[in-house]
Amino acid sequence: MDRLGAAGYRETNERDMGKSGISLYSGRWRQIHCRMMTGLCALAVLTLLAVLLIIMTYILLQGIPGLNWQFFTRPPAPVGLPGGGVYHAITGSLVLVGLACLIAIPWGVAAGIFLAAPRRPGPLAALVRFTADVLSGVPSITAGIFIYTLVVVRMHTFSALAGGLALAIVMLPVVTRNTEEILRLVPRGLQEAALALGISWWRVMLHIVLPTAARGVAIGITLAMAGVAGDPVPLFFTALNNNHFSLDLTQPMASLPMEIFRYAAGPFVTWHRLAWSGALVLIGIILLPMLLARIILPGYRIRR
């Protein structure tokens, strides 16, 4: 009985393999194949890490010599004179990205919650999702020109406010879609258990799903922030740039990407050094909230 069963099993197994045309797929070949694919994957990971490492090392090597106290505390020096810093651009970038977050985070997270809600998908959700997808495909220069015509030309001045709005437009769809995707990862059973107790869907989303996925949502937000913090394109026609330190939201404002662009494109060696140091500071500013989000917010783990 046992032997027969085993033989019969082997027979059917081999027949199946023969049918699907992989009878040559012996154990050894399978192992080689497996190792090859693992090797390729490892190579891809290494390549990616190497690119990141090369960029980071190069920026560190080029940027660190220019870093000093003056660099963080002084506005730029005029052309041809030594010294000067990017104090005005650091504060400017913080204000501009802060403005963008103020607009994009509440709206983006709210829209993400709406899209991930456990309800029958209606036409409104489809429309919101479609809009977010289209919006995230729009080049950031378009956001800049849009705000330029709508805000800059009407207010008769380039302004930090316009810059923040343009960045918010770029940020909003990213936050929305990130939030939706992360919230969808929360186990369905958790939502259903809550819904079974008679809690309304939005309460379920806010009180159970969102806190569970808080870390993922926050990391999604920091990724969106990082994206806009390093992008000068939406700022060309909106916040422009400023040689001076300014916190006035109705006036042009400096930002790190704009200053890096100006310095890197300039004809002076001293400017190129400032551009590298600026790039280093920008990376630091972007990494900080990412690390904070990972450290402060608790991660969600499935308990077995």
Next chain:
Amino acid sequence: MFRKLSLVMLSAFLLLLPLSGCGRQAAGPPGSGGKTVLLNGAGATFPYPLYSRWIDTYGQMHANVKINYQPIGSGAGIEQITKKTIDFGGSDAPMSDAQLKAAPGEILHIPTVLGAVAVTYNLPGLTGHLKLTSAVLAGIYLREIKKWNDPRLTALNPELNLPDQNILVVHRSDGSGTTNIFTDYLSRVSPQWRERVGKGTAVNWPTGIGGKGNDGLSRQVQANPGAIGYVELSYALLNNLPYALLRNSAGRFVAPTLESITAAAAGAAARMPSDLRVSIVDAPGENAYPVAGFTYILAYREQADPDKGRALADFLWWAVHDGEKMARELVYAPLPPEVVTRVEQKIKSISWQDKPLLTAKE
């Protein structure tokens, strides 16, 4: 949680509301003196190093005036001053009649300094400067003169041993005020050039290869023996590039120097129209270098804000008097006295509700 979220959204709204109101306030009640004035300007890239030095020096003397100038290009400067999104514009070329008509008010042209174009070349072993006339230069760029030992070139340069080598023409591949001055010159002196190519910041070149920016172009020239190209004068001087002497309208061969450019402006002062929009290529004068041009600051005669207008008029007055003294150090040719007196009249005419705003005195 929901309460927290709605609180966040509400506070976002509340924070944004006063901001949208600020825009209207910024236009401000008139005549409130003593507060800090911020002037925003943007435009030409060429004078940016000098303007940034001016702004810094002027700012140290006037703590309540802050000036922000962004080098976004001459074309963009004209566009933004027309849309009134900036307080003053910068441009290497004067505005055209059509552009002036499109502006919502009378725009003044204030020349600040002069720029010039040097013709550079790569002829290894050549001692002494190449001499060129406008006709020969146009001939080279029209590909009518193809070899360095063409009789038209050797006739001008009997003392030089010009090689039997093809001429490689190099021009700018990007739009540029330098190209504008250079093609303006060729158009003025060569009817054929005027018909076939014309002038502009970017033209349809009959021959040659392109280089981006002054550095890209000069790299092309350095890399190819037998090449000829044109660069902004300050670039040629700072990098010790060889330059050609050009024959001016008085028949003399002149080197591009800060003095010969200022001389060109002085020679052209007589033919300057009342709005100061003038091309000074091929200007009259013994020592005038023929390929030069003004760079301008553009501002509305009738200012919308008296504080800003007053600050702008005072700054411009300082720039064309004390500021000019800093020009040479940064390799810009200062305005000749003949032109400064004309510019003074323009600055004095800057006004608010028909009252002149200038407070600075000589």
